Amino acid sequence: MAVLDPSRDVVRLTVDLCDIASESLQEAEIADAVAAVLEAAPHLTVVRDGHTLVARTDLGREERVVIAGHLDTVPANGNFPTRLDGDTLWGLGTCDMKGGVAVALRLAAGLPDPNRDVTYVFYDAEEIAAKYNGLGRVARERPELLEGDFAILMEPSVASVEAGCQGTIRVDVVTRGERAHSARSWMGHNAIHDAAELLVRLRDYEPRRVVIDGLEYREGLNAVGISGGVSGNVVPDLATVTVNYRFAPDLSEDDALAHLTEVFEGFELTVTDSAPGAMPGLDHPAAAAFVAAVGAEPRPKFGWTDVAQFTQLGIPAVNFGPGDPIYAHKQDEHVPVAHLRTVEDALRRWLTA
């Protein structure tokens, strides 16, 4: 079994975590190694649920913070194992998000007496369909384990605070026509031509920008797929445009769907995927205090992250982790060593001040 030593430098620990292969649904080994670290810490109460680990201090502090990160990665892409080159750590998981996991694990093991109680969560299967998500499973089945006043999700956020997240909804919008031989096209009705109006609406759409808690969220409405056609000599009777709407967190999923129904009035529309956004929640005292302590100017989070799961539980949450999310899932995934140190120092300071 792989052995992790949390007393080693955060860079070294990140390397060790990255070099335990842990593609989604294959997290047994890394979960065992992390569990061993947590269980060795007498100040932590550890609960294991599948390959998700929840480790809590119980010091009776007035405030409890949840610090969470996922253990899985997307599949390797010629970027395993890790490679340290100067001030940059390259490889699968360095950015998304074992750098953050390394910081959390060092704090969990090394801070027996934090100034607020902490619940550390290391969970499985974040990179695949939502139904497998370990944090979601615990939220549904054992929500008491996630109770807290504030949550920090250590997703890559360029070592600064990214608050809230957009919601996302995917719909298939279809047009229907009537087949005919293309040599006698007037006998049919071309469904692809009918998609013209649909694409015009998308092209001309002006995405909303909305300011929430001082952060500007930019929405986006995009065709992410289009298909149609029977064969090279047939007027097609069906065209399908897959649309992804990323909406600011002041809208609910229902609001988002209502908006799409309006935008695509006259077209047939089916929802294929939907997840709520998360309000930044920076008006909550615990969140405001964290932002002040970290000293960073918070920015809006554009991608969807599990902060939305905390929002659903009524817990204000922010993203705060090492690495730039634009390198997540990329062949050239990497994390600057400076990010690892900045994030660890900020959290250590905040938990011990």
Added chain:
Amino acid sequence: MAVLDPSRDVVRLTVDLCDIASESLQEAEIADAVAAVLEAAPHLTVVRDGHTLVARTDLGREERVVIAGHLDTVPANGNFPTRLDGDTLWGLGTCDMKGGVAVALRLAAGLPDPNRDVTYVFYDAEEIAAKYNGLGRVARERPELLEGDFAILMEPSVASVEAGCQGTIRVDVVTRGERAHSARSWMGHNAIHDAAELLVRLRDYEPRRVVIDGLEYREGLNAVGISGGVSGNVVPDLATVTVNYRFAPDLSEDDALAHLTEVFEGFELTVTDSAPGAMPGLDHPAAAAFVAAVGAEPRPKFGWTDVAQFTQLGIPAVNFGPGDPIYAHKQDEHVPVAHLRTVEDALRRWLTA
């Protein structure tokens, strides 16, 4: 070996031809059977080229007519063997085009002394890619075998004369953008949205109608396929619209491409397939005489057929055969018995008057 008896009724001979399976590239057996009939006729000189048979009378007549039909079929689709039900013959090949082949074979065997010399052509591999086409092979390699003043292609044409045929050209029109995560769509450029203008031009296009030799040809410009998309959360950088232009035979392939280049100005365009049309040629004396003799009102042919091959050789040609082409390649392929008799009687009359 299957044996054909051309002295039997045309319906019986059609059944016998249909019941020799002859999917494209599997025409050996039917070609052998047809060759045996032709070689048994002392008034015919028979040349075999692969599975294509050319049988000529050489009576020194002033005029020579080419009568042609293909021996192959598309794959069976639960419609083999043939079934006679009342006045309709059902099954693979009945319409496209062994009814026509049966008529031609009966004329070839039974008319030793026609009033014009006749070249009968029974050829292979019409239903697949043009490079396999037996008529095309003979036209390229032994064009002298196809010499004539006029040609009749016995493709289904509802037992009336369909003259000329449309040309067809297929192009891929693409739009290019720049990928980005759909949560930060303003970082990229959506290629599918750019296809809006393309589809608008297709939707608003007014197809030309042109009268040639008294026949009105209707053109058609249709998207027959569309594709684009990387994944559900990526702004796509490429969209491809496959367009099929069916053009009236007064345009050459070059004219057709020039027109498409104009219609899709500003877009990137690649030709994937192209075949010329065929002028109806009804102003040629031999063609006019045929139409007059048959007594049918000629109509324009909309699908592409091998009449274009004769046009390329400078031989006026028409389609004249039993069966409605809309049932070709269909599960419910069939031919009315009346069509078989009408077409045979008309040709026999014309060749013996």
